[in-house]
Amino acid sequence: MKIARIVGLVAAAAMALTASLGAGSAFGAETTLCKTNTESPACKSADRYAAGTAIKAEVTETLFVENPIAKVQCGESQLEAKTSAGAGAPLPVELSAWTLGKCGTTAAQNNCTVTAQEAGKAGALLWGSGANGTLSASASWHIQCTIAGFNKIDCTFGYNSSATLNGGNPAQLAVAKTTLSRTGSICPTTASLKAVNYSVSSPNPAYVAKVEEYGTQLCKVNQSPCAALNSYPEGTMLEATSENFTIETTPATFTCKTASATVKTTAGMGNPLPVELTSFVLGSCKASGVGSCSVKTSLLPPGLQPVIAWESGVNGQLNNLAASWEFTCGSGPFYIWTFEAPAMSTTLKGGSPATFGFEKAPWVYCKGALCSGGSYLTAGFTVASPKPLYVVY
Secondary structure: OOHHHHHHHHHHHHHHHHHHHHHHHHHEEEEEEEEOOOOOOOHHHHHHHOOOOOEEEEOOOOOOEOOOOOEEEEEEEEEEEEOOOOOOOEEEEEEEEEEEEEEEEEEEOEEEEEEEEOOOEEEEEEEEEEEEEEEEEEEEEEEEEEOOOOOEEEEEEEEEEEEEEEOOOOOOEEEOEEEEEEEEEOOOOOOOOOOOOEEEEEEEOOOEEEEEEEEEEEOOOOOOOOOHHEEEOOOEEEEEEEEEEEEEOOOOOOEEEEEEEEEEOOOOOEEOEEEEEEEEEEEEEHHHHHHOEEEEEEEEOOOOEEEEEEEEEEEEEEEEEEEEEEEEEEEOOOEEEEEEEEEEEEEEEEOOOOOOEEEEEEEOOOEOOOOOOOOOEEEEEEEEEOOOOOEEO
């Protein structure tokens, strides 16, 4: 690793520790190092680099410490660090060692010696956007340079700033021009580290990602996890219609040419995603052997929270919907049947449009003197809105 690399990483690490620990943990998602950017900016647990992952980096160009006495240039720098956790807000990083080599004020770059200070300094990495983040650190190194036989520089230079870690294969660290602190017997009046770039050799590839809470989401595209701009928000109304709603019983078969159901999400994400059945209306109904029916719908208090739980692919289980229908059939005398469905469950199949249905579902109960035997519900629903709709995790 080269000098510039080390300076940037070292400085970056400590900086993140101070700046990121407070803000990140309070307001941001946890940061992690990821093996892939396929889910960027998120990272699945299986793709995260574990705690203790070694970080090694090297400068990709000459590093310059600019000052009024003489410009010090270094051709080598090696950085060794490791993560102290698999994720964090920010991700803690321990900088165990770094070296600067081939330093000098001449073309030969051999008239300066560098001694690293503050080995083992703590640092941190904070996700910023995409696959990139901020690596912050504080670092210092003692530089002595002999020019024309005289000791012209005998000074400890300190770095306390941040660098941008751009995820990739390999990742790159970009350090901006930074003013350095100075202490010692022979120090220049000013000093700065010139902007420089580094290459991360380990881990490789490496992407900065955020750890998001994973859960069931309704998405506008077939994408998992669902990006924020593609995720249907809390309060989304799923409006579905059917043209073949049927309840089979021993006394009669009840058919309805129209049926509409509306389900409202009460969160944007969940394990599972909570929803609410807001309507379930039947129309153009009749009972075999009796005639036309009017239907009154009542929404029942659900025994369990209605939810959508991701199942596989773009599909999920729509569970615990509760409703009842009172059929008043005939032209006089009137016959009344009441059917209760306290825990309707089905597979919500993602698509454009999404669909769900019931095939002789046995959990419809007939109430009243006219009832006998079991009751079975069959219906196929198409989700007209929103469209398209995919269930993802």
